[in-house]
Amino acid sequence: MEYEKPLNKEEEKDEILRKDEEETIGCINKDILKNEGEEGSLEEVEGESEEEKLIEExxxxxxxxxxxxxxxxxxxxIISYQHALDISPLRAKHERSIYYGNIAECYIRKGLWKEAVEACTNALKEEPEYIKALHRRAKANEKIGTWRSLEAALLDYEDMKKSLLESSPIHKSIKESISRIKPMLSEVQEREKTQMLNKLKDLGNNILGKFGLSTDNFKAVQDPQTGNYSISFQK
Structure with a gap:
């Protein structure tokens, strides 16, 4: 089974945080700004000023x-980004989504895929249309490689394909990821199903063994007319 090639640190490092400062410098969450020309009380102005200071910090x-x-x-x-989360106002959703997204990228670089998925999910709770976090979560879930995680990755890739213009620089890679995951998903699903059945068989043999029996003494027989199964006992 083939997965994505490991991330090339040198090629991707500049791209990861290239626009990060642009997204944040001078960007204060719209929810805490006054509409132009609207007057507020002294307490409101002071409250906003305090929140702006917290965001700057x-x-x-x-x-x-x-x-x-x-x-x-x-x-x-990660510790530094977490400090940013700890002091940022809860209403500063845009900024908080970036902090979580950067934490996720750190986990990806460390190969901690489950932690990366969790951080991306937190980023998307703050800003549901944060494509970068959606992309990172899909890549991390693909690396986990279980049926459930591959299914989640496929859903994220398909959501990105719908949201992105064809002119997007990652649109082609998203389509390739979808084509790659679909056969992987079927293969992993069959493998996990076999593993589960084997575990159930072992459990059954442990119980039946106390009575001198095993699961081999029982056979599932399909009714050709109804398609239903019945269990027959064989000595």
Whole structure:
């Protein structure tokens, strides 16, 4: 079974956080901004000012995390991004989605696929249309390689295909991922089904063995007319 080639750190490093600063510098969550020309009370203005300060402070931790990421100090970068999450206002959903997304990328670089999936899911809770987080979650689920995770990866890839324009630089790779996963999904599903049946058979033999029997003494017989199965006993 073939999976994606390992991430090429040198080729992807600049792309990972290339637009990160652009997405955050000067970007304060719209939910906490006043509409133009609208006047508010002194308490509201002070409250907004405090939230803006918290976002600026959180972004400082994010920028520090980015520097650590570039140096491949992924554990330290995760801690820095987590600090950003801890102090950022809950209403700053755009910024928080980026922090979670960067944590996910660190986990991907460490090969911690389940943790990456969880971080991406948190990012998408903050900003459901965050394509970068959706893409990272799909890649991480594909690496996990179970039937359930491959099915989740396929759903994410298909959602991205619907959302992205054909001119998108990743549209082609998304289509290739979908074509790659579909046969993998069928193969893994059959393998996991066989493994489950073998475990059930072993369990049955352990129980039946106490009575001098085994699962080989029982045979499933299909009725050719109805298609239903019945169990017959064989000595």
């Amino acid at each position: 959180a972004n400082e931790y994010k920028f520090k995390g980015n520097e650590l990421f570039y140096q491949e100090f992924f554990d330290e970068a």
